[in-house]
Amino acid sequence: MxxxxxxxxxxxxxxxxxREFLAHAPEVTIVAECANxxxxxxxxxxxxxxxxxxxxxxxxxxxxxxxxxxxxDVAVVFTTAYxxxxxxxxxxxxxxxxxxxxxxxRLAEALARVRERLAARPAATDAPALAAAARLPGxxxxxxxxxxxxxxxxxxxxxxxxxxxxxxxxxxxxxxRTRLKEQTLASLESQLDPYRxxxxxxxxxxxxxxxxxxxAVSKDVRMAILRDGRRLPxxxxxxxxxxxxx
Amino acid sequence: xLHPVLHHWPRLRLFLLLWVPTGTLLGVGPYLAADGxxxxxxxxxxxxxxxxxxxxxxxxxxxxxxxxxxxxxxLWRVGGGALLTVALWSAAGWAWFQLLSPLAPAPxxxxxxxxxxxxxxxxxxxxxxxxxxxxLVAADGRADAQARIHAAEVGARESxxxxxxAQVNPHFLFNCLHxxxxxxxxxxxxxxxMCQQLADFFRDSLQAGSERLIPIExxxxxxxxxxxxxxxRFGNRLRHAIxxxxxxxxxxxxxxxLQPLIENAVRHGIATLxxxxxxxxxxxxxxxxxxxxxxxQFDPDGRRTGTGIGLANVRARLASLYQERxxxxxxxxGDRYRVRVVLPREAA
Numbered sequence: 358m359x360x361x362x363x364x365x366x367x368x369x370x371x372x373x374x375x376r377e378f379l380a381h382a383p384e385v386t387i388v389a390e391c392a393n394x395x396x397x398x399x400x401x402x403x404x405x406x407x408x409x410x411x412x413x414x415x416x417x418x419x420x421x422x423x424x425x426x427x428x429x430d431v432a433v434v435f436t437t438a439y440x441x442x443x444x445x446x447x448x449x450x451x452x453x454x455x456x457x458x459x460x461x462x463r464l465a466e467a468l469a470r471v472r473e474r475l476a477a478r479p480a481a482t483d484a485p486a487l488a489a490a491a492r493l494p495g496x497x498x499x500x501x502x503x504x505x506x507x508x509x510x511x512x513x514x515x516x517x518x519x520x521x522x523x524x525x526x527x528x529x530x531x532x533x534r535t536r537l538k539e540q541t542l543a544s545l546e547s548q549l550d551p552y553r554x555x556x557x558x559x560x561x562x563x564x565x566x567x568x569x570x571x572x573a574v575s576k577d578v579r580m581a582i583l584r585d586g587r588r589l590p591x592x593x594x595x596x597x598x599x600x601x602x603x
Numbered sequence: 604x605l606h607p608v609l610h611h612w613p614r615l616r617l618f619l620l621l622w623v624p625t626g627t628l629l630g631v632g633p634y635l636a637a638d639g640x641x642x643x644x645x646x647x648x649x650x651x652x653x654x655x656x657x658x659x660x661x662x663x664x665x666x667x668x669x670x671x672x673x674x675x676x677x678l679w680r681v682g683g684g685a686l687l688t689v690a691l692w693s694a695a696g697w698a699w700f701q702l703l704s705p706l707a708p709a710p711x712x713x714x715x716x717x718x719x720x721x722x723x724x725x726x727x728x729x730x731x732x733x734x735x736x737x738x739l740v741a742a743d744g745r746a747d748a749q750a751r752i753h754a755a756e757v758g759a760r761e762s763x764x765x766x767x768x769a770q771v772n773p774h775f776l777f778n779c780l781h782x783x784x785x786x787x788x789x790x791x792x793x794x795x796x797m798c799q800q801l802a803d804f805f806r807d808s809l810q811a812g813s814e815r816l817i818p819i820e821x822x823x824x825x826x827x828x829x830x831x832x833x834x835x836r837f838g839n840r841l842r843h844a845i846x847x848x849x850x851x852x853x854x855x856x857x858x859x860x861l862q863p864l865i866e867n868a869v870r871h872g873i874a875t876l877x878x879x880x881x882x883x884x885x886x887x888x889x890x891x892x893x894x895x896x897x898x899x900q901f902d903p904d905g906r907r908t909g910t911g912i913g914l915a916n917v918r919a920r921l922a923s924l925y926q927e928r929x930x931x932x933x934x935x936x937g938d939r940y941r942v943r944v945v946l947p948r949e950a951a
Contacts, residue, residue, distance in 0.1 A: 367877075458784045
């Protein structure tokens with residue numbers, strides 16, 4: 358099976374050794390070499406490689422964030438000097454995890470696994486949900502990465518006003534801007550600090566910092582009024598959750 | 604505190620050996636001097652032995668003197684203790700001889716003639732015992748203080764060693780080996796050069812780590828070597844400048860004290876920037892103190908990558924070496940992170 362490969366590492370020697378090893382591997386074409394996560398997301402969107410050799414520690418976007426953004430479209434093999442990410446890597450269904458320094462034989466093994474995985478063609482996995490599952494208990498997202506074609510937007514979590522479900526997507530409202538992310542509201546909710554983000558309604562996750570007041574419309578219907586004047590419906594169970602926190 | 608004689612077996616053995624002759628002499632000596640018949644000497648022997656044992660109590664007078672009491676107070680306590688003990692002992696002796704007079708009449712009959720001499724000897728014995736106790740308490744105190752100082756030194760040395768072992772992050776080595784592996788295919792000469800640099804760096808840091816203080820020039824050379832090695836990984840993303848101001852020549856610093864700071868600057872600074880940045884190291888003096896400032900660019904919008912362990916280690920080392928005479932302050936200013944270390948000037 359021919360493989361189209363993209364290499365992602367911010368260190369030139371690390372890309373160099375991959376390039377050299379892969380040059381001798383049968384039926385492998387290197388379609389892109391990326392020095393950071395943004396380039397990687399762009400390369401996946403533009404060139405649709407079959408496999409990504411992905412460093413974990415990189416500036417701006419780390420390997421796990423890249424996987425969160427492109428994991429549906431490409432098989433990922435992590436490469437890193439840090440063994441502590443291995444468990445997390447397999448939880449997000451990385452195909453393999455290469456510890457630097459690795460040799461030719463180990464790389465060939467990884468390529469065999471990639472071919473197996475691609476041959477099996479499992480149903481598209483929910484990469485963000487897997488990434489959520491891999492998060493250490495008690496640690497929460499500090500920023501959201503959202504892919505828009507080949508562009509990547511990084512939104513610090515304290516800039517998020519609220520998040521709303523829209524079919525298979527969530528709409529992230531931050532100030533004037535709204536961006537769509539392919540993820541369910543429940544899986545995003547599980548990645549965020551529950552003391553800051555409250556599910557006030559089946560369709561709304563609210564940043565508590567933005568809440569100005571609650572307004573009773575009728576006996577069972579309440580509205581959350583945000584600091585900027587926007588209004589969100591609050592369900593009965595949402596109200597109970599708010600009461601618990603406030 | 605335990606009794607220095609009763610809870611110390613070699614001393615207790617010595618005491619028991621001396622106790623019988625001393626006690627016997629104390630009771631029988633004055634009695635025989637007063638022409639007491641030897642056949643009736645056993646009550647006075649027991650009497651003497653009792654005092655020789657009771658004199659051990661003088662320890663408590665010595666040990667539990669109010670803190671800070673001078674020699675005068677001590678003499679008063681010992682004198683008073685001697686008088687009281689001897690008086691009680693004499694009274695007890697008188698009653699004891701009365702009781703035994705049907706069996707041995709001589710001690711009771713001669714009591715007035717030997718009691719004064721026995722009391723004087725007993726008082727002397729009590730004072731001598733106090734002096735011995737005083738000397739033992741002082742010696743034990745010194746030994747305790749020595750042990751405490753020793754324990755503190757061992758503790759400081761251990762934390763020092765722990766800190767040194769933590770200096771060089773193993774991931775630095777893994778990444779270097781990966782770079783060497785990469786260079787081996789494309790540029791074998793560069794791979795060899797990097798092996799050499801890495802070996803030199805580790806050899807020099809081991810050598811430096813075995814010293815208590817090293818010349819600042821040696822420390823700077825180590826930092827420069829480390830940065831040269833990291834340069835292979837980061838290429839032109841890593842730029843650095845090291846500045847030694849006049850006045851720092853010959854200063855001596857704890858080995859590898861800057862190393863964790865430089866490592867942080869690379870890992871949490873340069874490595875977070877797509878286009879890299881600059882690390883500057885400036886060494887100056889400020890009167891009686893040496894000042895090192897390590898500054899690097901970093902991505903203020905990035906995830907917090909540091910755990911603070913590196914800085915905490917350096918702080919702990921400074922505290923164990925210099926207590927409050929050294930300091931470390933760290934903080935971000937825009938896209939720059941600055942760590943400032945102030946050390947006392949150490950003579951060569």
